[in-house]
Amino acid sequence: MAIDLRSDTVTRPSEAMRTAAADADVGDDVYGEDPTVNDLEAAAADRVGTEDALYVPTGTMGNQIAARVHTERGQEVILDRESHIYRWELGGLAQLSEVQPRTVDTADGVPTPEDVAAAYVEESLHRPGTGLLTLENTHNARGGVAVPPESISAAAAAAHDRDVPVHLDGARLFNACVALDVAPERMVRDVDSVLFCLSKGLGAPVGSILAGDAEFVAAARRVRKLFGGGMRQAGLIAAPGLVALENVERLSTDHDNAARLAAGLDAIDGLRAPEPDTNIVQVHTDALGVDAEEFVATCEDHGVRGGAHGPTLTRFCTHLDVDRADIETAVERVAAAVEELR
Ligand SMILES: Cc1ncc(COP(=O)(O)O)c(CN[C@H](C(=O)O)[C@H](C)O)c1O
Numbered sequence: 634m635a636i637d638l639r640s641d642t643v644t645r646p647s648e649a650m651r652t653a654a655a656d657a658d659v660g661d662d663v664y665g666e667d668p669t670v671n672d673l674e675a676a677a678a679d680r681v682g683t684e685d686a687l688y689v690p691t692g693t694m695g696n697q698i699a700a701r702v703h704t705e706r707g708q709e710v711i712l713d714r715e716s717h718i719y720r721w722e723l724g725g726l727a728q729l730s731e732v733q734p735r736t737v738d739t740a741d742g743v744p745t746p747e748d749v750a751a752a753y754v755e756e757s758l759h760r761p762g763t764g765l766l767t768l769e770n771t772h773n774a775r776g777g778v779a780v781p782p783e784s785i786s787a788a789a790a791a792a793h794d795r796d797v798p799v800h801l802d803g804a805r806l807f808n809a810c811v812a813l814d815v816a817p818e819r820m821v822r823d824v825d826s827v828l829f830c831l832s833k834g835l836g837a838p839v840g841s842i843l844a845g846d847a848e849f850v851a852a853a854r855r856v857r858k859l860f861g862g863g864m865r866q867a868g869l870i871a872a873p874g875l876v877a878l879e880n881v882e883r884l885s886t887d888h889d890n891a892a893r894l895a896a897g898l899d900a901i902d903g904l905r906a907p908e909p910d911t912n913i914v915q916v917h918t919d920a921l922g923v924d925a926e927e928f929v930a931t932c933e934d935h936g937v938r939g940g941a942h943g944p945t946l947t948r949f950c951t952h953l954d955v956d957r958a959d960i961e962t963a964v965e966r967v968a969a970a971v972e973e974l975r
Pocket residue numbers: 639640641642690691692693694696717718721769771772773802804805830832841
């Protein structure tokens with residue numbers, strides 16, 4: 634049986650989630666009449682300390698809704714060059730909001746106030762103006778980096794000083810909060826909207842939450858409908874999301890397993906695996922002289938699934954369907970794959 638470390642998106646619903654789905658009270662959510670969706674939105678807003686929240690089918694849709702609500706056609710969006718909203722969402726900023734990215738190359742995934750100031754463009758007869766700053770926490774492509782709230786707040790202050798709103802792609806927000814022992818309310822205090830996923834480390838089969846003040850969420854609800862995300866008896870899939878919100882504290886187990894995985898892989902001659910902040914382990918195979926695609930394919934032959942995220946960069950993600958015994962087995966299997974590649 635392969636150990637699937639491709640992503641924390643592969644988690645499968647628990648029995649408690651399946652029971653919650655089966656028992657869910659439902660209604661037409663487009664009319665605001667699904668009691669389970671309403672309960673989830675209220676619980677989610679309460680959890681992150683915002684006025685309101687919107688249940689969306691995917692993290693991608695939540696991010697793209699936020700961009701559309703915050704910006705006007707032709708404006709610029711300041712973001713980290715490796716951010717998901719820029720690199721992994723099919724050019725959605727251009728396709729769905731007709732805005733242009735202004736990328737910043739950061740060391741740890743979060744622009745500094747100086748980065749924001751340098752990237753900011755004031756609207757003029759010739760220049761479009763900056764319409765949004767997006768941040769990401771944890772930062773996926775930078776290795777699941779848990780960004781401290783002070784850095785989020787500093788970047789947000791630099792944007793707000795220039796009347797630029799801030800969206801936080803918090804697909805793994807709770808991983809950051811658990812890793813840094815920071816309350817979600819503090820992490821999102823200074824941003825104007827936040828997206829977080831129920832369907833990743835928290836284990837729900839479907840869904841994300843887009844949260845903000847009441848005015849933002851009302852506008853986001855209309856854009857969700859425009860994007861085709863108006864759902865009917867969605868309580869069936871929202872009920873597992875309520876169960877998922879009870880899973881936050883167990884994320885530390887994923888982080889511990891990731892630390893063990895990284896240490897085990899780093900000890901294999903030819904691999905380099907820095908100690909992770911959270912549940913994402915990055916493995917570099919340049920010293921082995923093997924590209925990521927070949928490494929991933931050989932690991933898969935040996936029963937460990939990962940993902941190529943760069944020419945010699947492979948990503949492994951721990952999650953609630955993988956326990957410590959699986960991690961020890963994965964290390965052994967990767968070691969065997971490396972011997973085959975050597
Ligand atoms: C930071 C961040 N923001 C948004 C999303 C989009 O969420 P979904 O659209 O997959 O629900 C992801 C998903 N990330 C997925 C993964 O990590 O396996 C893939 C790469 O899309 C994400 O990592």
